[in-house]
Amino acid sequence: MDAYLLSIQPTSAEPIYRQITGQIRRLAAGGQLRPGDALPSVREVAAAHAINPMTVSRAYSQLEAEGVLVRLRGKGMVVAEAAAADPSPRRWALIDPALDAVARQARELELPADELLARLAQRLQQEDSP
Amino acid sequence: MDAYLLSIQPTSAEPIYRQITGQIRRLAAGGQLRPGDALPSVREVAAAHAINPMTVSRAYSQLEAEGVLVRLRGKGMVVAEAAAADPSPRRWALIDPALDAVARQARELELPADELLARLAQRLQQEDSP
Amino acid sequence: MDAYLLSIQPTSAEPIYRQITGQIRRLAAGGQLRPGDALPSVREVAAAHAINPMTVSRAYSQLEAEGVLVRLRGKGMVVAEAAAADPSPRRWALIDPALDAVARQARELELPADELLARLAQRLQQEDSP
Amino acid sequence: MDAYLLSIQPTSAEPIYRQITGQIRRLAAGGQLRPGDALPSVREVAAAHAINPMTVSRAYSQLEAEGVLVRLRGKGMVVAEAAAADPSPRRWALIDPALDAVARQARELELPADELLARLAQRLQQEDSP
DNA sequence: GTGGTCTAGACCACG
DNA sequence: GTGGTCTAGACCACA
Numbered sequence: 001m002d003a004y005l006l007s008i009q010p011t012s013a014e015p016i017y018r019q020i021t022g023q024i025r026r027l028a029a030g031g032q033l034r035p036g037d038a039l040p041s042v043r044e045v046a047a048a049h050a051i052n053p054m055t056v057s058r059a060y061s062q063l064e065a066e067g068v069l070v071r072l073r074g075k076g077m078v079v080a081e082a083a084a085a086d087p088s089p090r091r092w093a094l095i096d097p098a099l100d101a102v103a104r105q106a107r108e109l110e111l112p113a114d115e116l117l118a119r120l121a122q123r124l125q126q127e128d129s130p
Numbered sequence: 131m132d133a134y135l136l137s138i139q140p141t142s143a144e145p146i147y148r149q150i151t152g153q154i155r156r157l158a159a160g161g162q163l164r165p166g167d168a169l170p171s172v173r174e175v176a177a178a179h180a181i182n183p184m185t186v187s188r189a190y191s192q193l194e195a196e197g198v199l200v201r202l203r204g205k206g207m208v209v210a211e212a213a214a215a216d217p218s219p220r221r222w223a224l225i226d227p228a229l230d231a232v233a234r235q236a237r238e239l240e241l242p243a244d245e246l247l248a249r250l251a252q253r254l255q256q257e258d259s260p
Numbered sequence: 261m262d263a264y265l266l267s268i269q270p271t272s273a274e275p276i277y278r279q280i281t282g283q284i285r286r287l288a289a290g291g292q293l294r295p296g297d298a299l300p301s302v303r304e305v306a307a308a309h310a311i312n313p314m315t316v317s318r319a320y321s322q323l324e325a326e327g328v329l330v331r332l333r334g335k336g337m338v339v340a341e342a343a344a345a346d347p348s349p350r351r352w353a354l355i356d357p358a359l360d361a362v363a364r365q366a367r368e369l370e371l372p373a374d375e376l377l378a379r380l381a382q383r384l385q386q387e388d389s390p
Numbered sequence: 391m392d393a394y395l396l397s398i399q400p401t402s403a404e405p406i407y408r409q410i411t412g413q414i415r416r417l418a419a420g421g422q423l424r425p426g427d428a429l430p431s432v433r434e435v436a437a438a439h440a441i442n443p444m445t446v447s448r449a450y451s452q453l454e455a456e457g458v459l460v461r462l463r464g465k466g467m468v469v470a471e472a473a474a475a476d477p478s479p480r481r482w483a484l485i486d487p488a489l490d491a492v493a494r495q496a497r498e499l500e501l502p503a504d505e506l507l508a509r510l511a512q513r514l515q516q517e518d519s520p
Numbered sequence: 521g522t523g524g525t526c527t528a529g530a531c532c533a534c535g
Numbered sequence: 536g537t538g539g540t541c542t543a544g545a546c547c548a549c550a
């Protein structure tokens with residue numbers, strides 16, 4: 001995995017270390033990161049995104065505690081065997097909160113369901129191609 | 131408006147005051163809160179949800195600064211005249227970030243677009259009826 | 261809970277933050293810390309043991325991620341409802357690794373079982389009284 | 391001594407080189423490794439457990455520095471004459487820290503002494519037979 | 521008052 | 536080379 005594949009937005013309200021954990025967690029659950037795949041080193045990620053190594057280290061440590069990554073001493077972090085692509089139900093569980101939030105906000109804004117779905121469909125297509 | 135119409139989850143990652151401002155802002159933008167409508171008093175909201183009155187007050191003050199609410203001496207806060215239901219484009223802008231997040235997460239999880247849309251559609255229906 | 265009830269040994273091979281997490285985890289599992297009990301603030305613990313607040317904060321955050329503690333915004337950390345005293349089997353699971361280590365080392369050292377048990381029994385009594 | 395008699399767990403929290411030094415030190419103190427006994431070569435151990443030869447070499451060097459092993463040119467490492475089975479008091483000293491840890495954890499978990507001793511006794515028996 | 525986050529820099533442990 | 540740990544200090548967000 002390339003350090004630049006992570007998308008870090010330092011200005012976001014979401015803490016940097018949480019952006020990292022969330023993305024890696026989802027990439028592993030979705031199968032784009034497979035058991036045994038090596039992750040970019042803490043220093044690589046830190047340099048690539050101009051952030052502090054400890055911030056990256058914190059994210060990796062948390063993923064290790066969750067069982068998503070395992071530490072190979074002296075070699076770095078790799079995706080854990082136990083973190084093979086999640087079965088469908090567990091993957092949906094990871095996106096459920098975001099879907100709930102969208103539905104609630106749409107109801108509060110009284111936005112029509114059909115157009116909402118159309119807008120989401122458009123985004124899903126756009127991001128598929130590139 | 132009834133104090134209990136607000137949905138507050140103290141354990142959520144989203145700060146309490148932001149849950150309040152977000153919901154009121156969207157209810158006003160969507161037209162469910164109309165100019166002149168009275169809001170529950172700070173004490174009512176605080177008591178109803180067992181949260182700190184200062185937190186509610188802070189949310190109201192921020193909405194006042196935004197022009198969504200106005201403070202009527204002795205009567206409390208009411209929805210501002212200028213906060214009539216937003217035209218469509220501005221309303222969509224309020225939900226765009228949440229849509230972006232869903233699309234990005236779905237791509238990372240490699241979730242199929244059709245089922246994702248079906249799941250969202252289901253939630254939109256469910257929440258419409260009750 | 262008093263900040264001084266934690267036993268911190270800065271010279272130990274075990275990292276400080278792990279000493280904290282281990283002790284709190286076991287005290288909650290054993291019922292000496294009950295759901296709702298407040299923990300000493302990060303700053304209190306740091307001052308009491310002359311360690312860096314961030315070290316304490318790191319331990320608390322990890323316990324929150326595990327579900328042992330919950331954060332009450334602006335108030336501090338309390339023991340989670342879900343962290344009521346563990347049933348017996350789960351508590352034993354927490355000490356199993358240490359028991360395994362003792363048994364393995366005793367076998368390697370060819371130490372007699374009866375005297376080993378006697379020595380452990382003695383320690384268990386000593387620590388019970390004070 | 392056979393290379394496979396060492397029990398190495400690369401994922402353990404205990405560093406690999408320390409697993410090696412600890413086991414050999416205890417086997418020598420307990421008399422299962424006697425002065426003059428040959429140890430498996432660095433390459434054998436490394437191959438048998440799929441670990442880095444440097445790690446094994448480092449463990450051996452440390453044991454040599456302690457006087458547990460001696461390096462015989464062309465023959466490899468053998469147990470030192472001075473490393474005859476330790477007298478009882480010194481052997482107990484090697485297991486004391488582990489006993490202390492068990493006692494402390496048991497107290498924090500509020501586990502009953504009698505059952506704890508029973509569980510340890512069971513492990514000591516089980517591991518004696520095979 | 522509470523905890524959260526990040527930085528900068530140091531030192532260590534491991535392979 | 537790898538990650539781990541800790542410190543010191545700053546600033547922020549929340550209640």
